Structures are given as C-alpha cells and as structure tokens.
C-alpha cells in the first residue's frame with residue numbers, strides 16, 4: 559500500500575506543462591475530444607470511467623473490458639508504467655513510461671485536460687496531427703511476399719463494416735477489428751498478387767492496429783465488404 563500512495567502523490571506533484579509535451583507519445587492514437595476515437599478511444603472524461611466501457615468505441619479488447627478497473631490516479635499510473643503487466647492481453651501497442659517523473663507530469667496534464675470542462679489545448683492538438691502517425695504508418699513498406707499461396711492467418715475470408723470499424727476474418731478463424739482509417743484496401747493484379755477471391759491481410763502482425771487487404775481486382779473490394787453490425 560505504501561507504494562500505491564507514493565504513486566498517487568507523484569500524480570499530484572507532476573508538472574502539467576511538461577506533461578503536455580509527454581502527451582505527444584499518446585496523441586497519435588488518442589484525442590482529448592469527447593467521442594473522437596482514433597486507433598485508441600477518446601480520453602475525454604477519463605477519471606472515474608470504467609476501463610473498456612466508452613460506448614462510442616467499438617474496438618476494446620476483451621482483456622480490457624473484463625479488467626474490472628476504474629481509471630483513477632493509481633490505476634492510470636500502473637497502466638502507463640506497464641500496460642501489459644496491468645492488463646495482460648490488452649491491445650494498446652505502447653510499452654509504457656518507466657520514468658516516475660515523466661509519468662507524474664503526464665498524469666498531471668491528463669487529469670486537467672480530460673475534465674469535462676477542459677478545452678483541448680493548442681499544442682496537444684498539434685501533437686495529434688504531428689509526425690508520429692506517419693511514422694507508425696511506415697511499417698507497410700518493403701517488398702510484399704508472393705500472395706498466390708496464402709497461409710490461413712493472412713487469407714481473408716470475410717470483411718464486415720459497422721460504424722467506424724472493419725472486422726476481417728481470416729481462414730484460421732480469427733477476426734481482427736480495425737478503425738476504418740487504419741485499414742487500407744489495395745489491389746495487386748501482377749503475378750505476385752493474390753488469387754481470385756482470396757485476398758490477403760498484410761501488416762497486421764507488426765503493429766497490430768494498421769493493415770492492408772490486398773485484392774486480386776478492384777471489383778472484389780465491394781464484393782467482400784459487407785455492412786453488418
């Protein structure tokens with residue numbers, strides 16, 4: 559218990575101005591505007607919210623939804639120290655902030671900026687449009703493998719679309735959910751492209767949150783994408 563109260567003391571002593579700069583590590587995936595969801599859920603009104611329950615965000619992992627956590631100084635401090643340790647199996651691709659002062663600053667900033675009355679500040683907004691997103695999007699580069707013979711894990715069977723989410727089911731029975739702006743649809747009609755009606759899911763294993771589906775022809779795209787909730 560001594561450790562826990564030490565953490566919340568830190569949260570109170572953090573420097574919000576410095577914390578705002580640290581928020582840039584989060585801004586590629588999170589906004590502070592209510593219900594403006596990106597790769598991750600909006601963080602508006604975070605304190606006192608139960609983890610994984612924001613109604614406008616459709617992509618929470620089962621791990622986070624069933625964590626039983628309520629976000630406060632203490633749980634957020636633990637989450638940001640080591641998300642995987644606090645909620646094994648969660649889908650936030652972020653390794654954590656190990657330095658206590660940096661975390662305390664960030665929490666001090668977030669506590670103010672996520673209050674219902676808070677207007678998102680100019681520089682936090684800029685962070686959201688900053689270079690991070692592009693940097694993370696860069697993982698798709700490099701030579702694509704030949705897609706004629708697909709492994710079950712990347713062989714796409716169905717794609718459904720609901721609100722802002724695509725759900726891609728592959729031949730191994732797995733279904734992955736993507737924010738619509740994180741999933742690209744591409745075609746490859748060359749000899750290395752996928753077979754007819756056998757599109758391939760690429761990139762999903764690397765960052766987890768962005769990927770592309772490669773089709774053998776553009777007509778296949780609308781044939782595969784089915785509006786269904």
Ligand code: HEC
Nearest residue numbers: 583584587597598599609610618619622648649650651652
């Ligand atoms: C690469 C994208 C990404 C980055 C960077 C990122 N997050 Fe997340 N975050 C997510 C995703 C995705 C989830 C949902 C995880 C799940 O459902 O398992 C999430 C969940 C959360 C939640 C839980 C929200 C809720 O409603 O339960 C909090 C709090 C959070 N992130 C804070 C942060 C903070 C603070 C940072 C920066 C230090 C950060 N995240 C960095 C993608 C990201």
